[in-house]
Amino acid sequence: MGPAQVWIGFLLFLFPFLSLITLIGVSLSSFLFLLTALFLFRDGRAALARHWLDARWVVFAFLFNFAFALLCYLVRPEASLANLEKPSRMFIAVSALMLVLAARPPRRALWWGVIGGAAAALPLVGYQRIMLNIERPGGLINAITFGDLSLCLGLVALAAAIDFRHSARQALWPALGAVAGFAGSVMTGTRGGWLALALAVVLFARHAQLLRSWRVRALLIASFALIASTYFIPASGVRARVGQGIDDVRAWFGGGSAFTNVGIRLELWKGASMLIAERPLFGLDQASMKAELERYVAQGRLDPVVLPMEHLHNDALQAIATGGVPGLLAWLGILAAPFVFFSRHARTGMGQSAPALAGMLVVLSYFSFGMTEVIFWSVKGSLFYALMVFLLMGLCLNAKEKIGK
Numbered sequence: 001m002g003p004a005q006v007w008i009g010f011l012l013f014l015f016p017f018l019s020l021i022t023l024i025g026v027s028l029s030s031f032l033f034l035l036t037a038l039f040l041f042r043d044g045r046a047a048l049a050r051h052w053l054d055a056r057w058v059v060f061a062f063l064f065n066f067a068f069a070l071l072c073y074l075v076r077p078e079a080s081l082a083n084l085e086k087p088s089r090m091f092i093a094v095s096a097l098m099l100v101l102a103a104r105p106p107r108r109a110l111w112w113g114v115i116g117g118a119a120a121a122l123p124l125v126g127y128q129r130i131m132l133n134i135e136r137p138g139g140l141i142n143a144i145t146f147g148d149l150s151l152c153l154g155l156v157a158l159a160a161a162i163d164f165r166h167s168a169r170q171a172l173w174p175a176l177g178a179v180a181g182f183a184g185s186v187m188t189g190t191r192g193g194w195l196a197l198a199l200a201v202v203l204f205a206r207h208a209q210l211l212r213s214w215r216v217r218a219l220l221i222a223s224f225a226l227i228a229s230t231y232f233i234p235a236s237g238v239r240a241r242v243g244q245g246i247d248d249v250r251a252w253f254g255g256g257s258a259f260t261n262v263g264i265r266l267e268l269w270k271g272a273s274m275l276i277a278e279r280p281l282f283g284l285d286q287a288s289m290k291a292e293l294e295r296y297v298a299q300g301r302l303d304p305v306v307l308p309m310e311h312l313h314n315d316a317l318q319a320i321a322t323g324g325v326p327g328l329l330a331w332l333g334i335l336a337a338p339f340v341f342f343s344r345h346a347r348t349g350m351g352q353s354a355p356a357l358a359g360m361l362v363v364l365s366y367f368s369f370g371m372t373e374v375i376f377w378s379v380k381g382s383l384f385y386a387l388m389v390f391l392l393m394g395l396c397l398n399a400k401e402k403i404g405k
Contacts, residue, residue, distance in 0.1 A: 002103075004040060009105035011036070011096075013113035015387055016156075019380075020121035020149055020184075023140050026383045030089060030096075033387070037095035044098030051101060051397045058341050058393060059094055061333035062386065066091040068323065068330045076285045083286075086382040090334070093386035100394025107355060107395045111160035115177030118153040121146075122180040125187040136189045145381055147190025148369045154181020155200055155365060156388070159358035191242075196368035200361055207346055207357060259305050265313045265372060267303045271296055272317040282324035289321055311377050315370030318377075331376075338389045339363040345396045355395035362388050 011032055018025025037044050048055065069087040073079045121139060125146065128137030136143040157177030164170040185193050249262055271293050275284065284292065296302035312318045319331035342359035345352045366385050369375040376382045 005103045005105050008036065008099050008103040009109040012100070012105055012107075012109040012391060013116070015391070016110065016113040016117040016153060017120065019117050019153070019384055020139055020141075020146060021117070021124060026380050026387070030093060030383050030387060033096040033099060034092055037098050040099065040102055043102040044095070047101035048094075048098050051401075054341070054397060054400075055097065055393060058337045058389070059097075061337035062087075062091040062094065065330040065334050068326050072285070072323065078285050078287050086376065086379055089379070090382055090386035093383065093390050096387050097390035097394045100391055101397060104398050107398075108163065110391060110395065111157070111163060111174070111354075114153050114156045114160060115173050115180075118150060118157060118177045118181035118184065121150055121153075122184045122187070125150075125184050129187045138188055141378075141380065143188040144190050144192060144373050145375070145378055147185040147188030148193050148196075148365070148373070148375060149381070149384060150181050150184035150188070151190075151193040151196060152181070152362060152365045152384075152388075154178045154185065155196070155361040156358045157181060158200075158204075159354055159361055162354040162357065192369050192372040193365070195371060196365040199364045199368055203357075203360055203364060207360075259303075264305050264309065267306050268309060268312045269314060269317060271302050271306055272312045272314065272321050274301070275321045276317070280320070280324060283320060283322045283327055286322060311374040313373055315374050315376060318374045334385075335363055335367055338393070341393060342396065345400065348400070352396045352399040355392045355399065359389065359392040359396070362392065 011029060014032075015026065015029035018029065022028075066084075066087040069084055073081065073084055124139045125137040128134045128139070138144070138146040154177065157174045160177070161171060161174035164174050249266070251260065251263060274296060275289060275292055278292075283289075293302065293306055297304050297307060312321060315331060316328065319327040323330065339360060342356045342363065346356035346360065362385065366375055376385070
């Protein structure tokens with residue numbers, strides 16, 4: 001391999017490996033991808049041009065997401081320049097796609113980074129949970145984001161098992177990554193990822209023909225069985241979290257206290273429905289939205305528990321409340337366009353099975369996380385998604401081009 005290929009392969013490994021065990025790993029990787037793309041801009045541009053018909057709708061979706069954020073900044077006097085950081089950096093992550101297409105690094109570099117990242121993150125939350133007795137550990141970040149990203153790494157490791165299927169010894173490595181990712185998520189007590197697991201089961205069943213090997217099928221069955229078994233292990237806290245959630249819902253609908261994890265979310269969603277009913281087309285900026293929630297509380301229409309919350313704990317509601325119909329389309333676009341891309345490439349097979357399936361799992365995971373959390377609220381969560389999508393797209397297109405030749 002040439003120096004550029006080795007360097008970009010190293011970046012593929014570095015990004016997921018550092019994502020949970022450092023504060024700056026994702027941002028650092030994003031910066032290094034961009035800097036490298038500037039040095040190799042001519043090659044990257046030519047490579048992207050070759051695959052433009054395949055990639056264009058995903059690139060346009062991220063561009064629209066950024067353009068809408070820019071428009072909101074220009075027309076809303078109260079808007080902050082900081083609101084442009086996430087959408088702009090997510091769009092600039094297309095540099096990672098350009099580099100993968102230009103240099104064609106081995107995709108196992110990404111798989112090893114995913115496996116290593118999940119395995120390295122587990123001891124961090126394990127120490128916090130077991131040794132420090134922290135009920136909801138989150139490593140260096142908050143527990144929800146850590147749990148969600150750890151689960152995402154575990155699911156990607158499962159998809160990577162397709163590329164390790166030829167050897168029983170090699171198949172142990174993605175198994176390690178999957179178990180570590182799932183265990184790390186369980187350690188955090190994060191419930192938002194459980195829907196992602198259910199959708200992942202459906203996706204694996206739908207694309208069972210891609211699994212190709214009894215080793216991969218056995219790994220899938222064992223992994224999901226392991227997750228299910230945690231409900232019956234009291235020390236895992238899963239059963240307690242399920243019971244707590246049910247009690248919170250009953251209390252809120254029964255007119256009891258909203259000052260619970262689920263109750264606060266339900267109250268926020270109630271407030272969101274009121275906001276959307278008043279401003280359905282274009283929504284409100286974040287500051288005005290907070291002011292409206294305060295007004296609802298003063299009128300006695302909403303519980304004061306919502307006031308300290310930074311966001312609405314639901315990606316779709318957050319998108320509509322702050323951006324109206326265009327905001328919802330921007331959010332849907334960065335999910336739907338990549339999912340359609342990966343689904344199309346998964347159907348064609350031809351060596352694209354692992355990255356295509358991994359891409360669908362990443363998109364479904366973020367959709368699921370967004371049901372009870374604004375997963376795109378943090379820079380880490382937003383950049384992790386964009387980089388993973390563009391890297392997996394590049395690997396799919398490289399496999400297609402190789403077979404085509």
